[in-house]
Amino acid sequence: MAEVVLHIYDVTNSGSEKTNNTIVQINRFFKDGIGLGGIFHSAIQVYGNDEWSYGYCEQGTGVFSCPSGKNPMYTYREKIVLGKTDCTIFMVNQMLRELSREWPGHTYDLLSKNCNHFCDVLCDRLGVPKIPGWVNRFAHAGDTALEVAGNTAMRVKQAKTELVSASKVAYRFLANVTSNITNGSNGSNGSPQPSGTLNNSDNGNFRLQGSWFKGILNTAKPSTSTEIGNKEEDANHPITNQKKQSRDSDVLLFQ
Numbered sequence: 110m111a112e113v114v115l116h117i118y119d120v121t122n123s124g125s126e127k128t129n130n131t132i133v134q135i136n137r138f139f140k141d142g143i144g145l146g147g148i149f150h151s152a153i154q155v156y157g158n159d160e161w162s163y164g165y166c167e168q169g170t171g172v173f174s175c176p177s178g179k180n181p182m183y184t185y186r187e188k189i190v191l192g193k194t195d196c197t198i199f200m201v202n203q204m205l206r207e208l209s210r211e212w213p214g215h216t217y218d219l220l221s222k223n224c225n226h227f228c229d230v231l232c233d234r235l236g237v238p239k240i241p242g243w244v245n246r247f248a249h250a251g252d253t254a255l256e257v258a259g260n261t262a263m264r265v266k267q268a269k270t271e272l273v274s275a276s277k278v279a280y281r282f283l284a285n286v287t288s289n290i291t292n293g294s295n296g297s298n299g300s301p302q303p304s305g306t307l308n309n310s311d312n313g314n315f316r317l318q319g320s321w322f323k324g325i326l327n328t329a330k331p332s333t334s335t336e337i338g339n340k341e342e343d344a345n346h347p348i349t350n351q352k353k354q355s356r357d358s359d360v361l362l363f364q
Contacts, residue, residue: 110193110194110195111155111156111193111194111196111198111201112155112190112192112193113153113154113155113190113191113192113193113194113232113235113237114153114154114155114160114177114188114189114190114191115151115152115153115154115188115189115190115191115228115232115240115244116151116152116153116154116160116177116178116180116185116188117149117150117151117186117187117188117189117244118149118150118151118152118180118183118184118185118186119132119133119136119147119148119149119150119183119184119186120132120148120149120150120183121133121183121184122182122183129184132148133184135147135148136148136149136186140243144243145243145246146242146243146244146245146246146247147243147247148247149186149225149244149245150162150180150182150183150224150225151224151225151228151240151244151245152175152177152180152224152228153228153231153232153235154177155194155201155235156198156201158176158177159174159175159176159177160174160175160176160177160178160180161173161174161205161231162174162180162224162227162228163212163217163223163224163226163227163228164214164217164224165214165215165217166214166215166217167214167215168214168215169213169214170209170210170212170213170214171212171213171214171215171216171217171227172205172208172209172212172227189240189241191232191237191238191240192237192238193237194235194236194237195236196234196235196236201235204231204234204235208227208230208231208234212227219248220248221248223245223248225240225244225245225248226245226248228240229245
C-alpha cells in the first residue's frame with residue numbers, strides 16, 4: 110500500500126505581481142476566512158517524490174510531473190493526505206500512461222477540465238477519496254452558471270419554434286374552415302378538399318395572415334381601462350358597434 114498525497118498551490122502565474130497578490134488575498138479570504146474555496150492548482154503524489162498534474166499545451170499530453178511541492182509556476186499552500194491505495198507501482202504507472210493519452214493538453218478548460226478535475230479522476234482510479242470540494246468550487250460554480258445559461262437559451266429557442274409551428278397549424282385550420290364555408294355558400298358539390306388547402310376563390314385569404322398574427326399578439330395584451338370603457342360604451346350603442354364591425358371587415362378584406 111502507498112500513501113496518496115494532494116498538494117495544493119495558490120495560482121500565481123499571471124505574470125503580474127499585483128494580480129498574483131490579489132489572488133493570494135482572495136484565497137485567504139474565501140478559503141482561510143470563510144472556508145468557501147478559492148483559485149487553486151492541485152497535484153497528486155503517489156510512489157516516489159514526484160507529483161502528477163495536468164495543464165494546457167498546444168501539442169501532446171497535458172499530464173506532467175515535477176518534484177512534490179516544488180512546482181515553480183505557483184505558490185505552495187498545503188498538502189492533504191487522502192488515504193492509501195492498494196494499487197501497485199506497476200498499476201500506477203499503467204494508469205498514468207492511460208491518463209496521458211486521455212488528457213491531451215489542447216483540451217484543457219479552466220471550468221470543465223482543469224488540473225483539479227484530473228486529480229479527481231486519478232484519485233478515483235487509485236481508490237481513495239476525491240479532493241476536497243473547496244479546491245475546485247469556483248470552477249464548479251462557473252461551469253454550472255454556463256450550463257444554466259445554455260439551457261435557458263435552448264428553452265427560449267424551443268418555445269419560439271413551437272409558437273411559430275402552432276401558429277401555422279392554427280392558420281391552416283382556420284383557412285380550411287373558411288374555405289369550406291365559402292364552398293357551401295356558393296353551392297359547392299360538397300367534394301372533399303385536402304386539409305389545409307384553399308380554393309382559387311379564397312386566395313385573398315392569404316392576405317389575412319399578417320392581420321391574423323397581429324390579432325394573436327394583440328389578444329395577448331391586457332386591456333387598458335380606456336379600452337374597457339370604450340367596449341362598454343359600444344355595447345350600449347348597437348348602431349355604433351355595427352358600424353365599427355363594418356369598418357373592421359373593410360380593413361381585413363382590402364389590405
